[in-house]
Amino acid sequence: MSRRFGALALLAGLAAPAPGSAQAIQNATLRRAQQANDNLEYRQVLSLARAALRERLTGPERARAYELLGFTYGAMDSILKAVDAFKQVVLIDPERQLDPNRVSPKAYSAFDVALRQVLLVRQLRIDSTSFVGGQGTAPIRFMVTQPARVVTRVIGAEGSFLIDSGAWNGQVNLLWPARLPNGDPVPAGSYTLVVEARLGQNASSASQPIRLSHGNVDTVPHLTSLPGYQYLPETEVPPQSWRPLGLAFLYTGGALIGTVGLESSSLGAGSKREIAVVGGAALVTGFVMTLRRPAPRPAAANILYNRLLRDQIVRRNQEIAKENVVRRQQVQLTLAPLPKPAAGGPR
Amino acid sequence: MTRAAAGVALLALAAPAAPAQRFTIGPQFALASYREVAAGLRYQGTGFGGAASGRFRKLLAEATVTRLTLDPAEGSSATAGFTATEVNAWLAYDVAPYASVELGVIRRATDPEFDAQSVGAVRVGARSFYEIGPGATVVFRANYLVAPKFSGGGRAPLSLDLGLGLEVRLAGRLLGTAAYTFERLNRKTNPGGTGEIDAPIQTTVARVGVGVSF
Numbered sequence: 001m002s003r004r005f006g007a008l009a010l011l012a013g014l015a016a017p018a019p020g021s022a023q024a025i026q027n028a029t030l031r032r033a034q035q036a037n038d039n040l041e042y043r044q045v046l047s048l049a050r051a052a053l054r055e056r057l058t059g060p061e062r063a064r065a066y067e068l069l070g071f072t073y074g075a076m077d078s079i080l081k082a083v084d085a086f087k088q089v090v091l092i093d094p095e096r097q098l099d100p101n102r103v104s105p106k107a108y109s110a111f112d113v114a115l116r117q118v119l120l121v122r123q124l125r126i127d128s129t130s131f132v133g134g135q136g137t138a139p140i141r142f143m144v145t146q147p148a149r150v151v152t153r154v155i156g157a158e159g160s161f162l163i164d165s166g167a168w169n170g171q172v173n174l175l176w177p178a179r180l181p182n183g184d185p186v187p188a189g190s191y192t193l194v195v196e197a198r199l200g201q202n203a204s205s206a207s208q209p210i211r212l213s214h215g216n217v218d219t220v221p222h223l224t225s226l227p228g229y230q231y232l233p234e235t236e237v238p239p240q241s242w243r244p245l246g247l248a249f250l251y252t253g254g255a256l257i258g259t260v261g262l263e264s265s266s267l268g269a270g271s272k273r274e275i276a277v278v279g280g281a282a283l284v285t286g287f288v289m290t291l292r293r294p295a296p297r298p299a300a301a302n303i304l305y306n307r308l309l310r311d312q313i314v315r316r317n318q319e320i321a322k323e324n325v326v327r328r329q330q331v332q333l334t335l336a337p338l339p340k341p342a343a344g345g346p347r
Numbered sequence: 348m349t350r351a352a353a354g355v356a357l358l359a360l361a362a363p364a365a366p367a368q369r370f371t372i373g374p375q376f377a378l379a380s381y382r383e384v385a386a387g388l389r390y391q392g393t394g395f396g397g398a399a400s401g402r403f404r405k406l407l408a409e410a411t412v413t414r415l416t417l418d419p420a421e422g423s424s425a426t427a428g429f430t431a432t433e434v435n436a437w438l439a440y441d442v443a444p445y446a447s448v449e450l451g452v453i454r455r456a457t458d459p460e461f462d463a464q465s466v467g468a469v470r471v472g473a474r475s476f477y478e479i480g481p482g483a484t485v486v487f488r489a490n491y492l493v494a495p496k497f498s499g500g501g502r503a504p505l506s507l508d509l510g511l512g513l514e515v516r517l518a519g520r521l522l523g524t525a526a527y528t529f530e531r532l533n534r535k536t537n538p539g540g541t542g543e544i545d546a547p548i549q550t551t552v553a554r555v556g557v558g559v560s561f
Contacts, residue, residue: 244479251477251485255511258489259529262507264547268386270529271420274378274553275511278527281555282485282513289480
């Protein structure tokens with residue numbers, strides 16, 4: 001029995017964290033507990049670790065203290081207590097992972113049971129990737145320790161964009177095209193990838209800062225003219241003609257003929273000075289207008305041509321606008337995870 | 348009038364008016380000739396008046412008022428002259444780019460009342476107009492005078508009115524206008540019930556003036 005106990009203790013010792021993390025321990029009581037664990041003095045480990053937890057510890061120290069308790073309870077076959085201790089470990093540090101090759105099966109199974117008894121989102125990963133918008137995706141991986149409603153989104157200064165919402169359990173692999181519902185790419189900028197899991201009153205979340213950048217887009221400029229086609233003047237000056245004088249003659253002649261024709265024979269020939277005044281003015285005006293440069297008049301053919309040209313340019317610009325929309329949607333997207341901000345001080 | 352006000356008025360006159368809707372008003376000087384009943388009874392004279400017209404799209408409204416002083420012409424059998432105040436009004440609607448139909452009234456009152464015939468009638472007709480150059484338009488119109496009424500009684504089954512008009516833009520809003528009217532009223536009277544006799548009336552009027560368009 002004592003030999004088996006010793007072997008388990010050895011395994012528990014192997015499961016101890018790397019020397020680097022042990023060196024990070026500042027609390028003296030916890031250091032002594034670590035040393036007791038190294039020396040396989042489990043009763044002392046229990047008492048010192050419990051004593052350390054009553055003191056002021058940083059988060060990693062507190063997690064380490066619970067971890068020492070978990071390993072020790074596991075070695076002492078107190079599985080339920082080991083599970084409780086490991087639950088505290090993962091609640092403090094959800095990313096904590098045990099190496100099955102270095103940890104005793106009892107401790108590992110207790111850790112595994114502890115993981116399944118709390119709702120956690122852990123091991124959130126997004127790889128650096130680069131792809132053309134609409135033609136590629138960014139893989140997102142994370143683990144949910146219990147069946148839960150999981151909402152995944154990115155939040156940034158440009159807005160909040162939903163990636164996925166669904167019921168998940170265990171390892172989750174998502175593919176994010178980084179596109180908006182209208183097909184446009186998500187605007188470039190710094191975002192935080194947030195995964196929120198909710199199961200009843202329990203909730204857990206994990207986040208990862210990321211940076212999304214866009215490549216250059218070669219859009220086609222809009223046209224103001226069609227090459228080889230020029231607008232034509234919409235008015236033209238007609239050639240000089242005798243038309244104004246002719247029309248003045250026609251109208252004056254009509255009035256004169258009408259006057260002469262309608263004059264009453266019984267009243268004799270009437271006075272012609274009135275029509276002489278007005279008719280003379282009309283003829284002089286007609287003569288002057290004949291000599292004057294004619295006023296520009298609308299050139300119907302040119303107006304029609306210009307309208308067709310404008311319509312053609314508008315149509316071509318509409319095509320260019322559509323083409324540019326597609327080009328902007330097919331921009332090169334580069335996605336890179338950013339380091340997480342440093343953790344807080346002691347808890 | 349101050350110099351500033353005169354300058355503003357000149358600027359307003361120099362600016363062209365919008366063609367789709369336009370209002371024109373101005374004074375006119377008139378020459379007139381009037382004959383009645385027989386070749387010997389003829390008058391000539393001059394007068395002053397005013398004309399106003401307004402166009403809105405295809406609709407044209409026009410009115411003239413002229414006060415004429417007519418004296419017996421040389422060789423006339425008349426012994427005294429008279430004055431006549433003539434009011435004409437037309438409402439025309441364009442039915443083609445160069446033609447319109449019109450409806451109007453004519454009213455000529457004489458003073459003393461029975462020295463010549465006062466006339467009132469409704470006129471129906473058409474006019475043709477053509478822009479012979481920039482800002483220059485000639486008009487020819489023919490109206491039938493419907494059932495004219497005379498102060499001395501009688502009827503005139505055939506009564507016609509012909510007109511020639513000219514409008515020239517002189518500068519900006521300032522227009523020169525000239526209009527000629529020939530009016531023939533085939534009046535017939537039946538004095539004392541002895542049978543109808545002809546008492547025709549013939550008038551020619553020329554009006555020359557300026558106008559301002561808005």
